[in-house]
Amino acid sequence: MLGRINHIAIVVPDIAAASKAYRETLGATVSQPQTLPEHGVTVVFVELPNTKVELLEPLGEASPIAAFLAKNPDGGMHHICYEVADILAARDKLVASGARVLGNGEPKIGAHGKPVLFLHPKDFFGTLIELEQV
Amino acid sequence: MLGRINHIAIVVPDIAAASKAYRETLGATVSQPQTLPEHGVTVVFVELPNTKVELLEPLGEASPIAAFLAKNPDGGMHHICYEVADILAARDKLVASGARVLGNGEPKIGAHGKPVLFLHPKDFFGTLIELEQV
Numbered sequence: 001m002l003g004r005i006n007h008i009a010i011v012v013p014d015i016a017a018a019s020k021a022y023r024e025t026l027g028a029t030v031s032q033p034q035t036l037p038e039h040g041v042t043v044v045f046v047e048l049p050n051t052k053v054e055l056l057e058p059l060g061e062a063s064p065i066a067a068f069l070a071k072n073p074d075g076g077m078h079h080i081c082y083e084v085a086d087i088l089a090a091r092d093k094l095v096a097s098g099a100r101v102l103g104n105g106e107p108k109i110g111a112h113g114k115p116v117l118f119l120h121p122k123d124f125f126g127t128l129i130e131l132e133q134v
Numbered sequence: 135m136l137g138r139i140n141h142i143a144i145v146v147p148d149i150a151a152a153s154k155a156y157r158e159t160l161g162a163t164v165s166q167p168q169t170l171p172e173h174g175v176t177v178v179f180v181e182l183p184n185t186k187v188e189l190l191e192p193l194g195e196a197s198p199i200a201a202f203l204a205k206n207p208d209g210g211m212h213h214i215c216y217e218v219a220d221i222l223a224a225r226d227k228l229v230a231s232g233a234r235v236l237g238n239g240e241p242k243i244g245a246h247g248k249p250v251l252f253l254h255p256k257d258f259f260g261t262l263i264e265l266e267q268v
Contacts, residue, residue, distance in 0.1 A: 001161030004184045008142060008214060012259040021258060025231045026216075027135030048216070050138045050184045055259075075259035077211040080142060082160075082182070097159045124155060125146040125189075125209035 001090050003083035006112075006132050007045075007054045011065050012075040015057035019044045022055070039111045040064050079118070079128035087115045087133035099123045107133070135224050137217035140246075140266050141179075141188045145199050146209040149191035153178045156189070173245045174198050213252070213262035221249045221267035233257045241267070 012018040015033055022044075023030040031045040040063035046053040056078065058066045068078055084090040087107050095101060100120035110116030110132060119129040146152040149167055156178075157164040165179040174197035180187040190212065192200045202212055218224040221241050229235060234254035244250030244266060253263040 002156075002180075002182060005139075005142070005182050005187075008139070010259065010261055018259050022136075025228060025233055026258075026263075027227075046136075048136060048139050053139075053214070072260055074256060075261070077214070077261055080187070080211070093161075094159065099159055122208060124160075125144065125148075125152050126206055127144055127209070127211055129160075 001084055001093065003085065003134070005051050006081040006083050006130075006134070007052045008080055009054045009056055009078045009130075010075060011056050011058075011068050011072070011078045013057070013069060013073060015042050015044055015055055018055045018057075018075070022046050022053075035059055036111050040066075041111070043111065079130050081116075081130035081132050083134045084131045085133070087117060087131055090131055091117055094119065135218055135227065137219065137268070139185045140215040140217050140264075140268070141186045142214055143188045143190055143212045143264075144209065145190050145192075145202050145206070145212045147191070147203060147207060149176050149178055149189055152189045152191075152209070156180050156187075169193055170245050174200075175245070177245065213264050215250075215264040215266050217268045218265045219267070221251060221265055224265055225251055228253065 019030050022028045029047040033042050033044050035042050040060050042057045042059045044055040102118040107115035107117050115133045117131045121128045153164050156162045163181040167176050167178050169176050174194050176191045176193045178189040234257055236252040241249035241251050249267045251265045255262045
């Protein structure tokens with residue numbers, strides 16, 4: 001079921017400072033910040049040769065990552081996104097195995113414009129897993 | 135400086151159960167467990183098409199990941215390992231930028247038999263970064 005790792009998401013308190021650290025200190029290729037008000041985040045893409053890291057800063061009052069940052073004020077690794085070929089087939093297999101899908105169980109359109117689902121971290125040893133149909 | 139993501143490390147409390155979940159529930163290719171007493175971990179490799187996830191369970195009394203698991207009893211994402219071409223050049227550039235290298239600042243031989251360094255998570259927004267010379 002799991003395909004490529006599409007991205008690793010890291011929540012940061014200050015995306016300008018984090019972009020500078022990844023670009024200048026770590027010497028990575030870093031995009032300009034993009035504000036995604038409908039997803040409650042500002043995102044910067046750190047492009048690596050085989051995948052990417054997404055730096056996320058909360059945007060707006062209802063940001064879905066605000067609680068994570070309140071609990072982890074320095075920031076931290078937030079989730080791993082795996083690509084799947086068929087998100088409904090993946091969802092059905094997962095639910096049949098007893099895994100819990102967050103929200104109402106239906107895929108939503110994610111920040112990349114593609115269908116995504118999140119799996120309950122308690123079912124995967126503390127790791128929040130996003131599945132994205134590509 | 136940063137090359138490929140070599141692996142994402144996830145600490146788990148029960149590597150047999152985690153292996154089963156990644157193999158059976160998530161449908162990934164998962165290695166047999168390997169005990170690495172000199173590194174204080176048992177490791178399982180989850181092979182993805184573009185990189186790998188390493189599931190780590192503490193091994194022995196002095197395991198370097200025991201404190202993380204005590205703080206995160208369910209488990210959680212522990213570090214990201216990036217490949218670099220020249221770890222001493224990377225270290226010198228990082229130190230000149232004010233970043234802190236953990237330990238005595240000298241590369242150690244990591245679990246893959248190659249020189250590695252860890253960077254202080256406070257300098258990188260709560261993310262523990264490993265650099266591995268490949």
